[in-house]
Amino acid sequence: MSDVMTKNIKLFLLGLIQQGVQNFVISPGSRSTPVVLLLAEIAQNRSDINLYIDVDERSASFFGVGLAKDLHQPIALICTSGTAATEYSSAVAEAKLSNLPLIVITTDRPMELTNIGAPQAIDQVNLYGANPKYFTQLQVQDEASSVPEFISYETQRAVILANKTPMAPVQINIPLRKPLMPDFATADPDFQAIEELLSKEMIDFSWLDKFKNKKVLIIAGPTNTTIGQQLINLSTDKKWPLVSDVLSNTRGSIGLDNFDLATKLLDEDSLTDYRPELIFKFGGTLVSANISNWLKNVSSQTTIVNCGANDLADHTLSSNKVLLQEPTDIVSGLFKSKVTGSTIYFEKMQRLDQAVEQIKDNYFANDFSEMALPRIIGVQSSPSANFFLSNSMPVRDFENFFVAKSGQTIYCNRGANGIDGVVSSALGTAKGHQENYLLIGDLALFHDMNGLMMAKRYRIPMTIVVVNNNGGGIFSFLPQAAAKDYFEMLFGTPQDLDIEKVASLYDFEYFDGSNKVDFETALKNDSGQKIIEVKSDRQRNLDDHKRFEKTLQKELTDFVRNNR
Numbered sequence: 001m002s003d004v005m006t007k008n009i010k011l012f013l014l015g016l017i018q019q020g021v022q023n024f025v026i027s028p029g030s031r032s033t034p035v036v037l038l039l040a041e042i043a044q045n046r047s048d049i050n051l052y053i054d055v056d057e058r059s060a061s062f063f064g065v066g067l068a069k070d071l072h073q074p075i076a077l078i079c080t081s082g083t084a085a086t087e088y089s090s091a092v093a094e095a096k097l098s099n100l101p102l103i104v105i106t107t108d109r110p111m112e113l114t115n116i117g118a119p120q121a122i123d124q125v126n127l128y129g130a131n132p133k134y135f136t137q138l139q140v141q142d143e144a145s146s147v148p149e150f151i152s153y154e155t156q157r158a159v160i161l162a163n164k165t166p167m168a169p170v171q172i173n174i175p176l177r178k179p180l181m182p183d184f185a186t187a188d189p190d191f192q193a194i195e196e197l198l199s200k201e202m203i204d205f206s207w208l209d210k211f212k213n214k215k216v217l218i219i220a221g222p223t224n225t226t227i228g229q230q231l232i233n234l235s236t237d238k239k240w241p242l243v244s245d246v247l248s249n250t251r252g253s254i255g256l257d258n259f260d261l262a263t264k265l266l267d268e269d270s271l272t273d274y275r276p277e278l279i280f281k282f283g284g285t286l287v288s289a290n291i292s293n294w295l296k297n298v299s300s301q302t303t304i305v306n307c308g309a310n311d312l313a314d315h316t317l318s319s320n321k322v323l324l325q326e327p328t329d330i331v332s333g334l335f336k337s338k339v340t341g342s343t344i345y346f347e348k349m350q351r352l353d354q355a356v357e358q359i360k361d362n363y364f365a366n367d368f369s370e371m372a373l374p375r376i377i378g379v380q381s382s383p384s385a386n387f388f389l390s391n392s393m394p395v396r397d398f399e400n401f402f403v404a405k406s407g408q409t410i411y412c413n414r415g416a417n418g419i420d421g422v423v424s425s426a427l428g429t430a431k432g433h434q435e436n437y438l439l440i441g442d443l444a445l446f447h448d449m450n451g452l453m454m455a456k457r458y459r460i461p462m463t464i465v466v467v468n469n470n471g472g473g474i475f476s477f478l479p480q481a482a483a484k485d486y487f488e489m490l491f492g493t494p495q496d497l498d499i500e501k502v503a504s505l506y507d508f509e510y511f512d513g514s515n516k517v518d519f520e521t522a523l524k525n526d527s528g529q530k531i532i533e534v535k536s537d538r539q540r541n542l543d544d545h546k547r548f549e550k551t552l553q554k555e556l557t558d559f560v561r562n563n564r
Contacts, residue, residue, distance in 0.1 A: 002179065006186040008140035008151050009038050012174075015155030017042070018193045020163070021074050021103055023050045025064045027057040027087075029080020031120070032107040033180040036078060041184065052458070054424075057084050059451045061091030062413075062421025064102055066388070066428020069224055069411050074101040074162055081108045082120035085127055090420050095169040096131040097415025098284070099224055101162035102169035104132065110141075110177035124173050133168035134161045140174060148189065156194040165326055167224075203325055203333035215345040216240040217276035219291070220255070221283030222247035222414050223327075230331045231282060238334070239341040241349035245286050246395065247412055251404035252383075256349055258356035260288035260399055265553040268297065270560045274349060280304045280334070282327055284414065287399045348563075355559045359552055360401065368516035369544045370467055370536050374402035376516070377437060377465065380523045383407035386433045388426035390440040391417050392474040393541075394467070398439065419444035423451030423464075430460050442468040442497050452506035461528045464508070469536040470494040476542045492538070503531040 013035075024043075026036050043049040052067075054060035057079050064075040079085055085106040095102040109121040126135050136154050139147065155172070162170045218240050220231050228249040235242035235254055244255030251257050263271065275298055286292055304321050323330050364372050374397050381387075383405040389395040389412040398410065411429045413422065422444045430436035445466055455462050467473070475481060475491040488494065503510035509527040513519030514535040522532045 002181065002183040003186050004143050005034055005141045005176075006038065006182040006184075007189045008138075008142075008148055009034055009182065010042075010186075011148055011152045011189050011191060012138060012140065012155050013039055013042060014189075014191045015152050016076060016103065016159060017046075017049065018191070019074070019156050019159035021076050021159060022048055023052070023064075023067050023071065023073065024076045024078060025052045025054060025060045025067070027054055027060045027077075027079045027084060029084055029107075030180070031081040031109070031176055032078055034176065034182040035105065035107060035174065038182050039078070052454070054454055056450045056453075057087035058090065058421060059424040059448065059454065061088040061102075061104075062094075062424035062448070062451065063428040063454055065091050065094055065098075065100060065413065065421065066411070066425035067431065068095070068100040068102060068428075069098075069425070070386075070409075070429040070431070070433075072224065072226065074103050074159055076103040076105055078105045079107070080120075081106070081124065082122055085124055086122070089128055089131075090416070090418060092128045092131045092169050092171075094413050094415040094418065094421070096133075098222075098413065099165075099167040100169065100415075101159075101167045103159060103162060104128070104169055104171045106171060106173050108173050108175040110175045112177075126171070127173075128169070128171055131169065132171045133166075134158055134170040135173070136170075137173045137175065141177060149192075152192060153194065160194070203323070203330060205333050205337045205339075208334075208337050208339040211278050211341075212339045213342050214278060215276045216278045216280070216341040217243065217349075219243045219245075219279060219281040219286070220248035220250045221245045221281065221286050222412070223249070223283035225327060227282065227327045227331065230328065234331055234334055238339070239343050239346040240280070241341075241346050243291065245283065245288065246389075246399040246402060246404075247287060247410055247414060248283055249409055251402075251410075252406035252408060256353040257404070258353045258360075258400075260290050261356055261549075261552060262352060262556065263288070263294040264290035265549060265556060266560060270557060273560075273564065274352060276345075278304070282330075287395055287412075287414065351563065352560070356552070356556060357403075359555050363548060363551060364401075368519070370469075370473075370534070370541045371397055371401050371544055371548060372516075373439065373465065373467070373519075373534065374398045376520060377439070377523065378403045378405070380520065381405070381408065381437065382435055384433075385409075385435040385437060386411070386430055388412065388422070388429055388436070388438045390422045390438070390444040391419050392444070392472070393441060394439040396474075420447045421451070423448040424454065426464075427451060427454045427458075427460050427462065430462055431458065434461055436460070436462045438462060438464045440464060440466055441473060442466060442470060442495065442499070443472050443493065445499075445502070446495050446497060449502060449506075452502075452508070455508075455529055456506050459528070462530075463523070464531045465513070466499050466531060466533050467536050468497065468499055468533050469538045469541065470496065471538060473536075473538050473541060476538045477545070481542075499531060499533040 244250040426438040471492040509530040511522035513532040
């Protein structure tokens with residue numbers, strides 16, 4: 001039995017590796033013993049296989065999310081049976097909504113130990129509901145002659161499906177009965193690789209002819225592909241303005257970084273001249289709710305949406321045409337079209353963006369606040385820097401106030417928009433890079449302090465800026481803030497974290513950056529792993545945002561009126 005199990009698990013692991021799985025995040029446990037031992041043996045003899053050990057399954061799964069975002073490769077998670085497997089649930093949901101190919105490998109109790117009160121036995125079949133694209137179960141201890149061939153084929157098929165647009169997680173469940181020790185003396189099995197052949201459909205863009213010299217707009221939303229530079233080139237070539245979501249990685253070039261603020265603060269009459277006649281929207285749901293709301297008001301125009309998915313994932317309900325081909329193929333087809341846009345419209349959109357930027361420059365020249373942090377970080381960071389943003393306020397402030405440099409990469413878990421696993425995901429994206437920043441609030445840090453262990457274990461360079469306003473800052477911007485008798489208890493939720501002690505626990509160097517000089521000095525410090533705490537106040541931050549928006553609205557309205 002040990003010999004059969006060993007051969008079949010080797011076939012399983014070879015199948016994963018054949019289809020491009022090179023990075024494995026392991027949360028050790030008893031039931032996964034034969035899988036991880038044989039994987040460790042393979043990794044010892046192959047320099048292209050990387051193993052990461054994280055005893056906290058939730059942290060491990062979000063670390064895998066970060067690796068998938070950065071490497072654009074399928075990432076495998078391996079855990080033992082029981083509740084350990086349930087800890088992957090949040091990351092699997094994020095991977096589904098962010099189109100990330102996580103290969104979730106759950107080892108399990110055998111059939112005879114299920115549903116009879118055996119310890120550490122739960123129902124792991126389709127454990128993550130509809131979030132995985134595919135579920136399969138492999139009986140690696142079955143001695144039937146057809147089993148090895150099935151394991152090899154089914155494993156490769158699961159990875160191919162995870163990688164196929166729309167990319168998504170898959171679950172592979174492996175029931176195992178004792179004894180669990182593999183036979184290391186077993187010879188390597190013969191392995192037959194599957195080669196996937198894809199035929200590309202031709203895309204007909206003849207209908208574009210009627211939009212020659214018209215107002216055509218590209219909107220680049222969050223994406224886990226490398227399409228950003230192609231969209232920049234397309235915008236330049238066609239004279240189609242490019243609205244750049246902060247997570248589109250198209251900023252720092254020709255992209256329009258300030259359209260969120262423009263659509264929020266300008267009335268419909270002021271925006272009339274900026275309405276396009278055709279929109280190409282790439283990527284996922286925008287960070288900007290204001291642009292999304294604006295899209296609803298231009299729904300009479302033709303809107304083309306490509307979300308890298310097989311359905312119309314557009315919560316604005318403004319789309320009336322969808323292209324399902326690969327985004328890179330769509331861009332290539334658009335390049336081949338001879339249709340170009342209105343130069344007047346292109347330049348008008350550029351001037352609007354530049355006007356907002358100039359107003360911001362003037363406003364923040366002598367300001368230090370939560371809003372100013374992204375601008376200061378941007379000035380001091382290099383063009384090769386990686387950024388990870390926590391949800392709630394950090395990603396919104398980066399959307400509105402960060403000035404990117406070409407070549408920088410910005411990540412955030414914007415599939416399910418949760419604050420769990422932020423630290424772990426950030427470290428996953430940072431592995432292999434030298435300059436990494438995480439902007440996070442105290443609550444999100446509290447949710448994933450365990451993730452800091454991966455930085456300590458693998459010596460991952462990371463500057464963590466913690467905005468400590470002792471609670472959930474975004475709720476001060478929401479209607480709940482009016483319920484003053486219950487607000488602090490239910491929404492503010494102060495935790496009274498001592499950030500300096502957190503830093504000490506994980507061997508990070510600590511800095512208090514609560515004023516501009518100290519913050520800039522801390523950023524310049526060459527410590528490879530540091531936490532910079534910026535003490536803030538939730539009500540003051542709300543007031544700061546309101547004051548800035550009032551100033552911007554007045555000056556921007558005057559600009560639009562004078563440039564019609």
